Amino acid sequence: MAAxxxxxxxxxxxxxxxxxxxxxHAGVFAGRLRRMQLRGVEPLGLDRMVRLLREHGxxxxxxxxxxxxxxxxxxxxxxxxxxxxVGCARLQRWVQQSPL
Numbered sequence: 895m896a897a898x899x900x901x902x903x904x905x906x907x908x909x910x911x912x913x914x915x916x917x918x919h920a921g922v923f924a925g926r927l928r929r930m931q932l933r934g935v936e937p938l939g940l941d942r943m944v945r946l947l948r949e950h951g952x953x954x955x956x957x958x959x960x961x962x963x964x965x966x967x968x969x970x971x972x973x974x975x976x977x978x979x980v981g982c983a984r985l986q987r988w989v990q991q992s993p994l
Contacts, residue, residue: 896938897968897982900961909957913974916954920947923969923983935986940969943981947971950980960987 901907924944930937947954955976959968970982 895982896966896984897959897970900959900966900968904962905959906962907957907959909972909976910955913953913955916947916950916952916971916980919954919956919971920944923947937986938984939981940983940985943969943971943983946981954980 927940953974954971955974956971965987967985967987968982971980973980
């Protein structure tokens with residue numbers, strides 16, 4: 895998994911302390927996915943993550959991994975107790991270059 899490779903390469907990560915309904919996250923990211931696709935961006939695994947969140951139907955805890963090179967962000971969701979991964983997606987980060 896690319897997220898694990900990123901962690902091994904010095905990525906930073908955070909896991910949120912609270913759980914929220916999986917449907918809430920699925921709805922938000924389904925909308926973001928549609929907007930990204932309209933702009934020609936196809937994030938790796940986001941459509942699958944949305945589907946898995948909808949199927950899970952229980953509260954989830956989320957988090958993010960930012961790659962050491964700052965090119966990628968990985969979104970992930972665990973079961974409420976943190977014992978199993980529900981879904982993960984990789985998004986390319988847009989970093990503006992300084993004009994200096």
